[in-house]
Amino acid sequence: MSETVLEVQDIVKTYNQGLPNEIKVLKEVSMKINKGDFVSIVGPSGSGKTTLLDIIGCLMRPTSGGVFVDGVDVKELGDSELANIRGNKIGFVFQQYNLIQTITAQENVEIALRIMGKSKGDAKKRAKELLELVGLGKRLNNKPSQMSGGEQQRVAIARALANNPSIILGDEPTGNLDTKTGEKILNLLKKLNNENGYTIVVVSHDPNVTEYVDYTIHIRDGEIEKTTNGTTTNK
Amino acid sequence: MIDFAFKNITRQRTRTILTTLGIIIGIAAIVALGSISEGINQYITASLELSAGKIIIQQRGSGGFQGGFAGSDITDDDLEELGSIDGVKEIVPMNLYFSMGRGMSFGPGMVIAGIDPERSEFLVGENIEMHEGREMEGGETGVMMLGFVFAEQRDLGVGDYFELKDMEFEIIGILEKIENPNVDDSASVNIVDIQELMGVDTYQMAYVVPFDIRDAEAIAEEIENSYEKLSATTPVELARQVGEIITQIRLFTLGIGGIAAVVGGLGVLNTMIMAVLERRREIGVMKAIGATKRRILMQILTESAMISLIGGALGLAIGALVVFGIVLASGGQLPAQVTPGLAAGSMIFALMLGIVGGVYPSIKAANLDPVEALRYE
Ligand SMILES: Nc1ncnc2c1ncn2[C@@H]1O[C@H](COP(=O)(O)OP(=O)(O)O)[C@@H](O)[C@H]1O
Ligand SMILES: [Mg+2]
Numbered sequence: 001m002s003e004t005v006l007e008v009q010d011i012v013k014t015y016n017q018g019l020p021n022e023i024k025v026l027k028e029v030s031m032k033i034n035k036g037d038f039v040s041i042v043g044p045s046g047s048g049k050t051t052l053l054d055i056i057g058c059l060m061r062p063t064s065g066g067v068f069v070d071g072v073d074v075k076e077l078g079d080s081e082l083a084n085i086r087g088n089k090i091g092f093v094f095q096q097y098n099l100i101q102t103i104t105a106q107e108n109v110e111i112a113l114r115i116m117g118k119s120k121g122d123a124k125k126r127a128k129e130l131l132e133l134v135g136l137g138k139r140l141n142n143k144p145s146q147m148s149g150g151e152q153q154r155v156a157i158a159r160a161l162a163n164n165p166s167i168i169l170g171d172e173p174t175g176n177l178d179t180k181t182g183e184k185i186l187n188l189l190k191k192l193n194n195e196n197g198y199t200i201v202v203v204s205h206d207p208n209v210t211e212y213v214d215y216t217i218h219i220r221d222g223e224i225e226k227t228t229n230g231t232t233t234n235k
Numbered sequence: 236m237i238d239f240a241f242k243n244i245t246r247q248r249t250r251t252i253l254t255t256l257g258i259i260i261g262i263a264a265i266v267a268l269g270s271i272s273e274g275i276n277q278y279i280t281a282s283l284e285l286s287a288g289k290i291i292i293q294q295r296g297s298g299g300f301q302g303g304f305a306g307s308d309i310t311d312d313d314l315e316e317l318g319s320i321d322g323v324k325e326i327v328p329m330n331l332y333f334s335m336g337r338g339m340s341f342g343p344g345m346v347i348a349g350i351d352p353e354r355s356e357f358l359v360g361e362n363i364e365m366h367e368g369r370e371m372e373g374g375e376t377g378v379m380m381l382g383f384v385f386a387e388q389r390d391l392g393v394g395d396y397f398e399l400k401d402m403e404f405e406i407i408g409i410l411e412k413i414e415n416p417n418v419d420d421s422a423s424v425n426i427v428d429i430q431e432l433m434g435v436d437t438y439q440m441a442y443v444v445p446f447d448i449r450d451a452e453a454i455a456e457e458i459e460n461s462y463e464k465l466s467a468t469t470p471v472e473l474a475r476q477v478g479e480i481i482t483q484i485r486l487f488t489l490g491i492g493g494i495a496a497v498v499g500g501l502g503v504l505n506t507m508i509m510a511v512l513e514r515r516r517e518i519g520v521m522k523a524i525g526a527t528k529r530r531i532l533m534q535i536l537t538e539s540a541m542i543s544l545i546g547g548a549l550g551l552a553i554g555a556l557v558v559f560g561i562v563l564a565s566g567g568q569l570p571a572q573v574t575p576g577l578a579a580g581s582m583i584f585a586l587m588l589g590i591v592g593g594v595y596p597s598i599k600a601a602n603l604d605p606v607e608a609l610r611y612e
Contacts, residue, residue, distance in 0.1 A: 059605050080527040087525015098520045102246055112524045
């Protein structure tokens with residue numbers, strides 16, 4: 001029924017292939033994410049979550065296996081087409097926020113729009129709207145250093161939403177935040193999923209996230225262990 | 236992208252300023268040296284025009300053409316002997332009096348030329364027109380004829396008096412401006428007056444005029460061979476000497492340009508390598524949010540080109556100021572100027588430095604692996 005936004009088939013990732021320190025981090029992982037899903041991927045540290053997310057987000061190519069974003073096989077794409085997929089279809093949120101320190105919140109969001117070819121005026125307008133959406137309408141002109149971790153992560157979320165991506169990927173988005181602030185960020189993601197229909201995948205080693213999502217993929221030693229439904233009731 | 240590039244280069248302000256300074260110094264040196272060598276070229280070419288077809292005589296081992304003939308003492312006897320050479324039409328001696336001038340605290344000051352008033356064309360050319368007043372007459376002393384610029388700069392007019400040491404000269408004529416600094420900046424008096432002023436009865440130089448211009452070389456050679464005391468230079472020879480000097484100045488300019496290129500280019504290279512290293516994570520983020528390799532490449536290249544263009548523009552301005560200062564200090568004698576060609580050339584050169592210095596860092600940045608860059612702490 002539901003439209004598939006993202007599909008991975010039998011993904012294998014081996015680091016340092018052919019070297020003595022060769023390590024197989026993902027072992028034939030397959031999964032499907034449908035439009036409107038809010039999914040968490042949990043597992044212990046070192047289980048391959050970041051690697052999986054980087055592959056899903058087209059930041060990295062798998063050693064073997066297929067990745068399909070909106071039905072497009074990314075294996076067939078060149079570097080610049082891959083960059084376009086990242087810009088148009090994927091929104092990244094990182095643990096360390098990764099904002100550009102020297103420019104304002106609004107400019108951080110603008111840049112994502114400018115990179116994808118929006119005019120300066122349109123980018124400015126949309127950046128403002130997005131920052132209002134994540135509750136930072138009054139912090140447009142603050143630089144990252146003038147904002148709390150939670151606020152910085154909100155800017156990062158606004159930036160991830162900039163080009164109306166098909167899927168938002170968060171790698172430990174609450175990892176650098178205290179529990180309370182982390183909960184606020186998860187609530188914001190939940191709201192974006194519920195009210196705005198964004199498809200969201202959040203990776204975490206913190207089991208708490210499972211309470212916010214529709215279902216959770218458990219990963220261990222590079223393999224999917226099981227999938228469980230979220231405990232949330234408001235879906 | 237341009238506005239973002241400007242923000243980026245102003246992040247490490249001191250480093251950018253130092254890098255820009257490297258370019259500024261290089262370009263300023265090229266602009267200044269380039270226009271001065273061009274100025275010297277013009278100046279000397281203009282001088283040669285006046286002495287065409289004449290042989291210049293001076294005492295061997297004296298200061299020479301560029302040295303203002305310092306230390307040259309040619310006597311009346313010498314002149315008489317020279318006059319007896321076959322093919323010589325006439326001999327016109329000349330004395331130059333150098334004065335630092337009054338109220339002029341810098342520069343070479345002024346040169347007052349002493350010449351037989353009836354032969355003043357040797358100083359100011361044949362087809363001279365008076366702007367004001369009249370020419371000197373034969374045997375007339377205590378009077379002075381000025382070039383247009385000389386008079387204008389000192390606010391002198393016909394009827395004014397000009398003091399030199401303890402002598403006073405009445406200004407009787409001002410020449411029309413002809414855009415030749417040798418004429419426009421001239422001041423001439425009767426050679427007898429200069430001798431009195433300098434307390435000598437000798438001459439610093441003399442023009443030997445052959446009946447036939449084609450004999451000039453042969454006559455000069457004869458003088459060289461038969462008079463131990465005197466040296467003779469023809470304009471052709473002079474032109475060759477001058478050509479050599481100009482070539483050397485140009486080579487020197489090129490050398491400075493080359494050094495500037497290496498220093499400025501390395502500065503940009505170093506700055507951009509550091510910038511790329513510092514901004515690894517940020518470049519990773521840019522790639523994660525959709526920036527292509529090409530975009531990252533252009534971003535870094537824009538930044539390095541911007542540094543070099545700013546440096547080039549400032550260098551051009553400072554170089555032009557230096558040239559202006561030197562022209563002023565020379566009392567307008569040196570017609571050096573920054574030509575549009577030189578200005579454009581130096582800007583293109585600056586841009587080239589930026590691009591060459593930016594190529595390697597920008598390729599490095601473009602090829603950064605975003606995953607690596609994002610993991611990097
Ligand atoms: N570039 C790399 N080279 C070699 N090993 C790596 C590299 N990146 C990650 N790893 C290894 O792969 C495993 C999974 O890492 P990662 O995907 O970051 O796991 P997680 O995000 O679940 O903590 C770890 O053992 C890690 O050391
Ligand atoms: Mg991780």
